[in-house]
Amino acid sequence: MQYAKHLFTLLATVAAVGLSGCGEEKKPEAATPAAESTPTIDIKIGHVAPLTGSIAHLGKDNENGARLAIDQANAADIMIDGKRAHFELLAEDDQADPKVGTTVAQKFVDAKVAGVDGHLNSGVTIPASAIYHQAGIPMITGSATNPQLTEQGFDNVFRVVARDDQQGPAVANYLASNEKPKVVAVIDDSTAYGEGLANEVAKTLKAAGVKVLAREKGTDKQTDWKAVLTKIKGEKPGAVFYGGMDATGGPLVRQARELGIKAVFSFGDGACTDKMHELAGEAAEGMLCSQAGIPPQAASKAFLEAYKAKFKVDPILYAPFTYDAANLMIEAMKQANSAEPAKYLPFLHKISYKGATGTIEFDAKGDRKDAEITIFVMKNGKVQPAAVVKAGKTVPFDQFLQSMGGA
Amino acid sequence: MDIFIQQLINGLTLGAVYAVVALGYTMVYGIIQLINFAHGEVVMIGAMVAFTVINALAGSGLPPLVVVLIGAGCAIPVCVLVGYTMERLAYRPLRRAPRLAPLITAIGVSIILQHLAMLVWSRNVLAFPQIIDIKLYTIAGAVITNVQVVIILTCIVIMAALAALVYRTRLGTAMRATAQNPQVAGLMGIDIDRVIAATFAIGAGLAAVAGVMVGTYYGIAQYTMGSILGLKAFTAAVLGGIGNVPGAMLGGVLMGVVEALGAGYIGSYTDLCKISGISDWLTQRCANDGHFVLFGSNYQDVFAFVVLILVLVFRPSGLLGERVGDRA
Numbered sequence A: 001m002q003y004a005k006h007l008f009t010l011l012a013t014v015a016a017v018g019l020s021g022c023g024e025e026k027k028p029e030a031a032t033p034a035a036e037s038t039p040t041i042d043i044k045i046g047h048v049a050p051l052t053g054s055i056a057h058l059g060k061d062n063e064n065g066a067r068l069a070i071d072q073a074n075a076a077d078i079m080i081d082g083k084r085a086h087f088e089l090l091a092e093d094d095q096a097d098p099k100v101g102t103t104v105a106q107k108f109v110d111a112k113v114a115g116v117d118g119h120l121n122s123g124v125t126i127p128a129s130a131i132y133h134q135a136g137i138p139m140i141t142g143s144a145t146n147p148q149l150t151e152q153g154f155d156n157v158f159r160v161v162a163r164d165d166q167q168g169p170a171v172a173n174y175l176a177s178n179e180k181p182k183v184v185a186v187i188d189d190s191t192a193y194g195e196g197l198a199n200e201v202a203k204t205l206k207a208a209g210v211k212v213l214a215r216e217k218g219t220d221k222q223t224d225w226k227a228v229l230t231k232i233k234g235e236k237p238g239a240v241f242y243g244g245m246d247a248t249g250g251p252l253v254r255q256a257r258e259l260g261i262k263a264v265f266s267f268g269d270g271a272c273t274d275k276m277h278e279l280a281g282e283a284a285e286g287m288l289c290s291q292a293g294i295p296p297q298a299a300s301k302a303f304l305e306a307y308k309a310k311f312k313v314d315p316i317l318y319a320p321f322t323y324d325a326a327n328l329m330i331e332a333m334k335q336a337n338s339a340e341p342a343k344y345l346p347f348l349h350k351i352s353y354k355g356a357t358g359t360i361e362f363d364a365k366g367d368r369k370d371a372e373i374t375i376f377v378m379k380n381g382k383v384q385p386a387a388v389v390k391a392g393k394t395v396p397f398d399q400f401l402q403s404m405g406g407a
Numbered sequence B: 001m002d003i004f005i006q007q008l009i010n011g012l013t014l015g016a017v018y019a020v021v022a023l024g025y026t027m028v029y030g031i032i033q034l035i036n037f038a039h040g041e042v043v044m045i046g047a048m049v050a051f052t053v054i055n056a057l058a059g060s061g062l063p064p065l066v067v068v069l070i071g072a073g074c075a076i077p078v079c080v081l082v083g084y085t086m087e088r089l090a091y092r093p094l095r096r097a098p099r100l101a102p103l104i105t106a107i108g109v110s111i112i113l114q115h116l117a118m119l120v121w122s123r124n125v126l127a128f129p130q131i132i133d134i135k136l137y138t139i140a141g142a143v144i145t146n147v148q149v150v151i152i153l154t155c156i157v158i159m160a161a162l163a164a165l166v167y168r169t170r171l172g173t174a175m176r177a178t179a180q181n182p183q184v185a186g187l188m189g190i191d192i193d194r195v196i197a198a199t200f201a202i203g204a205g206l207a208a209v210a211g212v213m214v215g216t217y218y219g220i221a222q223y224t225m226g227s228i229l230g231l232k233a234f235t236a237a238v239l240g241g242i243g244n245v246p247g248a249m250l251g252g253v254l255m256g257v258v259e260a261l262g263a264g265y266i267g268s269y270t271d272l273c274k275i276s277g278i279s280d281w282l283t284q285r286c287a288n289d290g291h292f293v294l295f296g297s298n299y300q301d302v303f304a305f306v307v308l309i310l311v312l313v314f315r316p317s318g319l320l321g322e323r324v325g326d327r328a
Helices: A002-035 A056-075 A098-110 A122-135 A147-151 A164-179 A192-207 A226-235 A246-258 A275-284 A301-311 A319-336 A341-349 A397-405 B002-032 B039-060 B064-094 B100-121 B146-168 B170-180 B182-187 B192-218 B225-240 B245-269 B272-278 B280-289 B297-314
Strands: A040-049 A083-093 A115-118 A139-141 A157-159 A183-188 A239-243 A264-267 A288-292 A353-355 A358-360 A373-379 A382-390 A393-396 B136-139 B142-145
Touching (some): A040 A319, A056 A301, A056 A319, A083 A098, A115 A122, A122 A157, A147 A157, A164 A192, A164 A239, A164 A264, A164 A382, A164 A393, A183 A192, A183 A226, A192 A239, A226 A246, A226 B297, A246 A264, A246 A275, A246 B192, A288 A382, A319 A341, A382 A397, B002 B039, B002 B142, B002 B146, B002 B170, B039 B064, B039 B225, B064 B100, B064 B192, B142 B146, B146 B192, B146 B245, B182 B192, B225 B245
Parallel strands (some): A040 A083, A183 A239, A264 A288
Antiparallel strands (some): A373 A382, A382 A393, B136 B142
């Protein structure tokens, strides 16, 4: 009994010390701006991405982008509603898991964040977006490309990266204008992704006056494409598009070359990987493929330099987009002169902002207007950016780099 | 015409592989009336072992053919060992059990082998190193590669060797005797356990060769590759008459050709736009699109199974199967 009493006292002391420790830690942050005469306003912005697991490096990259934006905003002495704004980044880990993602979303809502920059994965972003919608908190994702996200009718959901279904038209346009095939064969793997992509490509090609052969289909487990390819060979297409993943796309190109088909092969992002070279060897050389967004090296020079200076590494993938997402929220707050979600949300809808990834405006669904799609070409075993398609216009990649370098 | 020949070549290559795998099914069934569902997994393990060996030797500067032969040389003993172990541990204790028990055990063994392979070789699609310089030969407008020629020739040699083994050697005689009546064969001094183990080992060796061929032909291997291949080969064995060695060969080749021709032509013959005059709706639909394919090439598997059903309706014991009541 005596012992238990002591233990209780000990625990209480530890807790008290711990609590006071926390309090002390927080004080200086709030104290610095308070030392000056103008009153301050604390604005919390949430960032969430997987920080553990197999894509933790991408999550950290996203977080760095958001952190850079927040730090720059704090250094810029932004005034909102007559008060000096102090932004705080709440960085969380969703483990790329939809269940954890919704928990984190609820945590953000409870913490009364002003906006959320995230999530990384489409599969996590979609369920989490419903929670932000209920709470009326704006969220901007820099990397979730699944079209369904903005098809839910939520007015608080935005994305600064292109949608998967914008890839089809982009790659088809590039194909039609650069390779100028008279006849194109379109193949898909009978999955929702592959078929959807192939439909978009076929539609755009037909609109461009290219003859499209009857659709050929395989499955997402197919290894033998020879029968399908032989049939296609008889029609002598100038190009072939395949809607599917690299595991089936690799054997497809390889077998096509074995049959002596010389057409240009093109793919969506599912097969836009260096794995294609591993699977198909030399047969993959010269293939085209597309990815939503722009490669990080194409982001504005100012961003790239600031990122490198702060984190001593180069951005990996989507950091320019999460950087823009955070900046968009800050910009909308400035315009609304308020950090209250309900007040600055309307300004997000009509914003026009020049960010690290170019000018950003949103359409009615919250998707970015004229979002970029990058076309890659397989060269020396690596997929390398060849052109950027924006608003139906194709710009060679080096020209695009120059245009961004000037920004 | 050249398209037709090309499809025939595609089908023959595929069919040759099916035939070699089907032999494993049919031999085991013939001797102990067990459908060894784990046989497809043995093919997969053959491909995986060959992948590991070929990958390790790819940079060694040895000629590609030697590397592939070493790969096969390693895959065969491993698969024979797997086949023997499988028989010894999973099937022999159940030899006197009702037929359903070993059948379910076979499915269990298949799942175990698949997951063991997943643990060893990961879930990823493994890419075989591209060491073979693929050469194209043209025959009457159709293209055949050196790999295809080797596959078809290897399969012919294997089938001839197996036929010689079954019909010309003492082991083959013992196998056929055991297949006819195990008890009597045992009374005649045949060591049934050894004969059955040998059958499993030979079947597994054939599976290893098939695995190496599939791996080098398509250039990929994955731990799930055995199940669909095994199912097709099993179908081929049933098509030819399960338990019958020449039947498995015929069934395999037929299955491959039917699949290739099916995938190649089913789309064109079910394009409703060819008969677009019959209804206004169809005419309109076709004016927009130009094609309205009812069954695309993804129905190639369905096509193969339709042929199987038709054969079984008219010849329930398969093409070359004997009309025996208690078989098949």
